[in-house]
Amino acid sequence: MSFISRLFKPFSTMSTPATPMTAPAGAQTATVAAGCFWGVEHMYRRAFANKGLYDARVGYIGGDSKNPSYRAVCSGRTGHAEALQVIYDPEKVSYRQLLEFFYKMHDPTTANRQGPDVGSQYRSAIFYHNEEQEKIARDVTDKVNKEWWKGSVATEILPAGEWWDAETYHQLYLDKNPGGYECPSHFLRKFAPLSE
Template sequence: MEKITLGSGCFWCTQAVFQRLRGVESAVSGYSGGKTKEPFYREVCSGTTGHAEVVQVTFNPEVISLTEVLQVFWKTHDPTTLNRQGNDVGTQYRSVVFYHNEDQKAIAEDIKNELDAAGIWPDSIVTEITAFEKFWPAEDYHQEYFESNGSQPYCQFVVAPKVEKFKKIFADRLK
């Protein structure tokens, strides 16, 4: 198994996507990239801890490659908006790849450069690619949030459309 830690806005959305991806063993919502030890949701939401909402993805590279994982990552959020995804604004919602080794770093940088050169988005990709240091799992009520709270307005208007977009684009990679 291999791990990579990804931030693409609200971790409820990110986790809901990666849980459905064939080859992913687990997708855990949490926090990474900040200075505060053992951060809590309210602190992270304040934007003062430096953490991003992330999902730590554990995947089987014999089933799905890191390249495929990163293709899903970049195509299921807007990597061109700095510290923002939709109405979620702040550094905690930044687009970021926390790589766990130098091979992951090289692959992430190559894909980012290829996507930027292809001009898929009208603006340049602002996704950070930075070394992984520490991951703190989010509080239990954040885990599998969409599955447990799918009828809530945020889930209906934000998470569900992302999941549907993912299912449409990556239908051949669903569990």
């Protein structure tokens, strides 16, 4: 969120520890950061609503403090990124497809920035949950760096550490506030399919 939009939105005192999302056996988790989490959640929900998405929530990951609040994360001092955690059915959508979408829906070429939103909390990152995800993340990143973004990708690929759910008013924010702030860098770009 931009500095101006932050002035007009509520701040709560703390996030909540992650509570497991209900999902059927075999469901998997993907965690990405692509700037302001409102737009990231909204775009993933629209794109994958009937294509394998069980649930999605916004929160904080990659930092070094416990129970970070939105205000603390916005300061840039906690090390957390605003992020999205997706629970999905791998029989209907693959991790690779989720990451290709990630690279189409934001600008991965600017370190610690998405559009007017500046700071480490807005960094581009993939937080992998196992070795297979790390392998796929590195492969997809290498290909999009060569074929789509011409060597300028600044996305971090990191192990998923502790996740903190963002405050309740952030969840489904753009569904509840259709005219709410959306980062201008969040839109679906058109690229040729990646090579095999």
